Amino acid sequence: MQIAVLLFDRFTALDAVGPYEVLSRLPEANTVFVAERPGPVTNDMGTLTLVAAASFEEITLPDVVVVPGGPGQVEQSAGGPLVDWLRTVDPTTTWTTSVCTGALILGAAGLLEGRRATTHWLATDRLPTYGAIHSADRVVTDGKYVTAAGVSAGIDMALTLAAEIAGVEIAKGLQLLIEYDPQPPFDAGSVQSAPSSVVAALRARL
Amino acid sequence: MQIAVLLFDRFTALDAVGPYEVLSRLPEANTVFVAERPGPVTNDMGTLTLVAAASFEEITLPDVVVVPGGPGQVEQSAGGPLVDWLRTVDPTTTWTTSVCTGALILGAAGLLEGRRATTHWLATDRLPTYGAIHSADRVVTDGKYVTAAGVSAGIDMALTLAAEIAGVEIAKGLQLLIEYDPQPPFDAGSVQSAPSSVVAALRARL
Numbered sequence: 001m002q003i004a005v006l007l008f009d010r011f012t013a014l015d016a017v018g019p020y021e022v023l024s025r026l027p028e029a030n031t032v033f034v035a036e037r038p039g040p041v042t043n044d045m046g047t048l049t050l051v052a053a054a055s056f057e058e059i060t061l062p063d064v065v066v067v068p069g070g071p072g073q074v075e076q077s078a079g080g081p082l083v084d085w086l087r088t089v090d091p092t093t094t095w096t097t098s099v100c101t102g103a104l105i106l107g108a109a110g111l112l113e114g115r116r117a118t119t120h121w122l123a124t125d126r127l128p129t130y131g132a133i134h135s136a137d138r139v140v141t142d143g144k145y146v147t148a149a150g151v152s153a154g155i156d157m158a159l160t161l162a163a164e165i166a167g168v169e170i171a172k173g174l175q176l177l178i179e180y181d182p183q184p185p186f187d188a189g190s191v192q193s194a195p196s197s198v199v200a201a202l203r204a205r206l
Numbered sequence: 207m208q209i210a211v212l213l214f215d216r217f218t219a220l221d222a223v224g225p226y227e228v229l230s231r232l233p234e235a236n237t238v239f240v241a242e243r244p245g246p247v248t249n250d251m252g253t254l255t256l257v258a259a260a261s262f263e264e265i266t267l268p269d270v271v272v273v274p275g276g277p278g279q280v281e282q283s284a285g286g287p288l289v290d291w292l293r294t295v296d297p298t299t300t301w302t303t304s305v306c307t308g309a310l311i312l313g314a315a316g317l318l319e320g321r322r323a324t325t326h327w328l329a330t331d332r333l334p335t336y337g338a339i340h341s342a343d344r345v346v347t348d349g350k351y352v353t354a355a356g357v358s359a360g361i362d363m364a365l366t367l368a369a370e371i372a373g374v375e376i377a378k379g380l381q382l383l384i385e386y387d388p389q390p391p392f393d394a395g396s397v398q399s400a401p402s403s404v405v406a407a408l409r410a411r412l
Contacts, residue, residue, distance in 0.1 A: 150385025
């Protein structure tokens with residue numbers, strides 16, 4: 001089972017690495033970081049560089065595709081090699097997935113037309129642009145398309161997907177392996193729970 | 207404020223990238239991935255390569271140090287440049303932290319003597335080897351030493367630390383930015399909650 005995790009300039013690191021940490025540990029997983037060109041790809045903060053092991057040309061039949069988000073999504077969604085590659089490989093994937101604003105890249109590739117989906121809370125109003133219907137769930141499955149909310153939601157998505165792919169027992173084993181028993185020190189992870197001052201400050205800044 | 211995230215061969219990616227995603231977004235954070243030598247460092251699965259931007263020699267006065275864990279910890283804890291570097295920089299850090307079995311590297315550097323600490327659930331019995339006292343909390347703060355439980359616990363640790371460094375309002379903003387409103391599909395993230403069959407399988411395998 002080949003799992004392709006996409007990389008592009010100014011991606012958000014945890015969008016990619018969260019799901020990677022779970023999915024790469026599935027039995028028989030063959031995980032590969034893919035980008036337009038093999039080699040270093042730097043994240044949105046400019047301080048983390050991941051190495052893409054393969055180019056789009058080299059990966060033609062991935063079983064699972066994971067598309068992260070991040071500020072670089074804007075450039076990717078405008079069209080180009082990544083969106084073209086997604087259109088090419090999607091017909092033969094078992095699961096096509098995204099985290100955060102990676103959903104907008106799936107949308108730009110035409111893959112979310114008429115489908116329920118989610119994305120980072122600051123970007124949900126962009127989903128209808130691509131014919132997608134926003135669902136308020138943290139992880140949204142519509143057929144073989146699985147989209148997750150912002151950044152850290154990719155971990156929840158990956159565990160959901162792990163159970164679909166390998167069964168609940170394996171998924172629970174992966175959850176225990178990464179000791180995913182979350183205890184956030186604050187209750188501020190959603191627009192509903194965060195103080196309105198915090199929500200307003202982020203909306204103003206981004 | 208310089209934040210140094212350590213890398214070494216066969217580290218666990220999420221141990222490093224979880225805290226990085228939060229801490230690198232703190233106001234005035236200057237985050238750098240550090241290793242014995244600058245350049246590519248490959249993780250425990252062999253399929254993710256991060257680039258270290260600086261060598262130990264180049265980073266002499268970090269304010270915050272984050273030590274990830276992973277199978278490569280065994281080699282590091284046996285002694286060598288990483289442990290030597292930790293001993294050298296620790297006296298001037300504001301916070302010295304670890305995720306997962308990174309705590310055992312702090313221990314090997316002699317930094318957890320007489321301190322409360324935690325690590326991955328499979329490694330807690332190793333803490334006393336270094337004079338540390340295991341605490342059952344997910345994030346353990348003893349003075350300027352902050353240790354987190356396995357892998358994903360680094361996110362909870364980083365939010366705790368973000369509040370200490372920049373205040374609760376900023377920390378809540380970062381939690382909302384990464385939409386950290388965890389909803390694991392299963393309740394299997396701790397030895398207490400996971401089915402005993404799952405715990406036994408992991409103990410047998412690792």
